[in-house]
Amino acid sequence: MSIKINDFVIRFANVNGSGSASANGMFAKALFRMGIPVATRNIFPSNIQGLPTWFEVRVSEQGYLGRREGVDIMVAMNAETFAEDIDSIVPGGYLLYDNSKPLPRQLTRSDIHEIGIPIASMMLPEFADPKQRSLFKNITYLGALAGLLNIEFEVITGMVATQYKGKDALIEPNIRALELGRDYALQYLDAPLPLQLRRSDAVGDRIMMDGNDAAGLGSLYGGATVCAWYPITPSTSVAEAYESHCKKLRIDPATGHKNFAFMQAEDELSAIGIVIGAAWNGARSFTATSGPGISLMSEFLGLAYFAEIPAVVWEIQRSGPSTGMPTRTQQGDLISAAYASHGDTKHPLLFPATPKECFDFAADALDLADRLQTPVLVLSDLELGMNENLSEPLQWDDSRRYDRGKVLSAQQLDAVENYGRYLDVDGDGVGYRTLPGTHPDKGAFFTRGTSRDEYAAYTESPEDYQRNMQRLQLKWQTARGLVPKAEINSRGSSVGVLFFGTTALPIPEALDKLAVSGVQLDTCRVRAFPFGDEIDAFVAEHDLVFVVEQNRDGQMRTLLINELQTNPAKLVSIVYFAGLSISADYIDEQISAYYEEHKLARLTEVTS
């Protein structure tokens, strides 16, 4: 059998709460440190202990980071899911299992390779404590994989030393367990397997980080001083990352006091209320939530839109509606976020696709919210937020200054003859704010969700109300020019593909696959809503645009039709919404099938 280097999918099937996450994480990190591109995916239940959980690592020298269908190596450590785990292995693939007890006959497959290691039996003479025996099982299979796949052993042992620094007593037994596994593989198994790892330079200077961590850090760099939030998967780690980075980077050196406020609220209504109150009073503030939280925050989002208060909301999407599949990914909240609240409301949305973009957009969203005096929502998802993935290193330009938007100081107020909070002085629909307590007798105004005139005085005048709503519409046009532009790659094809967020991950691989059969597509990665002119032009310039997204109803397509007044027939939906992340195989299949069915011209046919 031919040897394949740095190209496989391995899946670990475990029981959650069994301590497997640490060993599995070390596996991925070791490959990353060998310079091999990896993408990790946690597939976990909404549960603390005892239910099945899977950890998948896509290993790809080409740098394909999207999910791939099929499992090449299954590390099956959960008896409960044994049958389905064995089913998911591709023909010719490998099953690694604990053969301390024999494999049930009915589960054997003639088209895969079985690799039995008596892990539980090996633990008995080595570790006296039953809890240790259970934990070190995970480390032992990691050691066996090192032998089977050619992981550089010093890379793993080095990680053990770093991980247990300060708890030195744990280093030796961990290394012992690694050696047990490796030695068994080398001595008794046909190691290495034809699926092998080899040190590479394909990672470059990239880092491995999850998107929520990057979002929390970016919010810190972007100057957020108030974070109010309510726990909800998969967003919780955004807030927790912000706090943990702040505890290192935002402590006043002289006093030890905090240059930030971190408040776990009683619910999402309170979280967004705190954010809006803080922003009204001039502190950069943000919250993090998921779909159900957006529903709860909707009344407040309408207030902030109408009263023109900056706020940043991170929405880490999961599978809805309702509680849906709360630990599975989706891009299902576009419409509920874009138009959150009653009446004529709409909010700028940002769609990050990588951890670096989470970092960048965290700071950009704070600037945009201040500049536009309106809530800005950043739509990430579980796939990006909770999985460690390769990312370009984070960057910060020290010459960058926060854009606090139009806020008048006491001196500036003194120079203004005729101050009106909602006067459109600059013709961009954005008025000048003042902050509470700024000036002894100028610039104070009353903020309300009810209609008011340019001087913030309550009014129910039809003309005043309508003029105000039209100014907000003008502000929306201003937003179109300020939000991040789409990334467009046009090579003159008449057919395009449009996508956003984590749907971008499998796209390069899908395009390569499609190119083989002569399908060449121009690409448009949407990074924000409202849609800029470049997106309008991309849709106009192509006869057909596939809109690829991870929800049932094609919500991005709906937004495009609604906002760009596009002919719906031009926009072909490719949707995937099963709770896993969309794969290149799926995109390839769907687009190929469409080409087949509609007999669309392929590149090879055109040139022949």
Added chain:
Amino acid sequence: MTFVAKPRVHHPNIPTNDLGLTRRDYEGSVSTLCAGCGHDSVSAAIVQACSELSLPPHRFAKVSGIGCSSKTPSYFLNRSHGFNSVHGRMPSVMTGANLANRELMCIGVSGDGDSASIGLGQFAHVVRRRTNMLYLVDNNGTYGLTKGQFSATNDKGSTSKKGIANLYEPIDLVSMALQLGASFVARSFSGDKRQLVPLIKAALKHKGMAFIDVVSPCVAFNNHSGSTKSFEFIREHSHSVVDADLIFGQPEITADYAEGTYETVDMPDGSLLQLYKVDADYDPYDRIGALTYVQKMQQQGQVATGLLYVDPEAVECHDIMETTAQPLNELAEDALCPGHEALAAINQSYR
């Protein structure tokens, strides 16, 4: 409501305070509430209290929810910013405003619908967080703007204007505030300025969560004979337990109070909080005792008023959180952003 604009000309002999300002400098715009509404008396009491304390009239953050009570921040302190937010959500907005700038005086005005029904959760949580604010409820037992429905603070058996009895148990915000950790808890009556103004002054100077439930009758919907929130009922059934006053300099004990029934408490700014106990046995520093007393009175159909509980040593939310002394909204960029070099080290930790 009145349509007569307030005259801009002041009486030549109108007194000025330590800042050289008159009471007029603490007023707001003309009230649009019904003539005789208790809420307007509460607003007037806030104006008087702030003026007498010589507080800078632009250094407040006024926040409210929705309802008649929540309109009132327009009617006092118009040199300060106000925020009429979402029904029942004043506490969260006020919390945020307080987090952003701990130096501003925070006044949150709410009503019984706003705090005891739709906003009960936010009320409970802002109290337990001990946000440094005056939380004032204009409590009239009814929904005025939607024309006279019962609110949750109505006593069981009290009747609506149409004579229909309320069948459900009342929620007593004072008892809840005591239980949830408010460090200053008082009840008063919009018709008793002599009691209310000193309470507001003491509450404004209190560090921590100061809660005042002000029974403030609704002249349009809840001021009839079957109501327990009417002017007449409160005048007849309220019992002041501890009167408070805030004084600067040496205490002056008036002859009205017997020996042993007054005492003074040092306030953070150097002023003195003077307490006059109507009942010599009442202990205003005993949270559990206060709770028992308030509930016992309620059982007897009476309303305990005055300063019911105070903890002069209280801490506030910022102390608990250990936030920096400087307002967060004034921190400069170099205190907020660790910069490029720190990020290079962070990148390395993710390799």
